[in-house]
Amino acid sequence: MDGNVLCAGDPRDSQFGNESGAAYIFDLVEAHSVYCTPKINSLGCTPTIAAQGAASANDLQGLIISCSQVINNTPGLLMYSVAGRNSMTFHGGILCLNPPVRRAPAQNSGGTPGPTNDCSGSFSIDMNFFARGGLGGNPIPALGVIGTVVQCQWWGRDQGFVPPINSMLSDAVEYTIGQ
Secondary structure, three states: OOOEEEEEOOHHHHHHOOOOOOEEEEEOOOOEEEEOOOOOOOOOOOOEEEEEEOOEOOOOOOEEEEEEEEOOOOEEEEEEEOOOEEEEEEOOEEEEEOOOOEEOOOEEOOOOOOOOOOOOEEEEEEHHHHHOOOOOOOOOHHHHOOOOEEEEEEEEEOOOOOOOOOEEEEEEEEEEOEO
């Protein structure tokens, strides 16, 4: 299946003054594929990536890439690539993205206030908004091109591990940019 559905005489079109009964093509919501292995953090939690919504070259918002089960009050960021999947040892875990790897702006995981340490933190970013420059940073132009396949993985600080492996790594998600 190519991601489109052919519909004849869809009633939604009459609101736009088109009652001809002609066939129309509607894009389906883009699919997201979760892959790779996350690194269990120093508190024993597994950071888990998720995607909700649709990647769009035209919409200003609508594709949320999030990560739950993150150590509270820690810095992190979303790494992304358009060069394909990977499975390479990295900071005591697995880097799931092929180089070159880019990054979105850093954020804080929030969660339970200190001095408590738990896995109540989370990260979240709207990739459609980021791709249009809405979050600052330096998004690559390919994030606005229909058909681009993007891989994403969350990275964060984990002070429960000694350097150089004091990192949190989620699993990864892959999606294709639609209209």
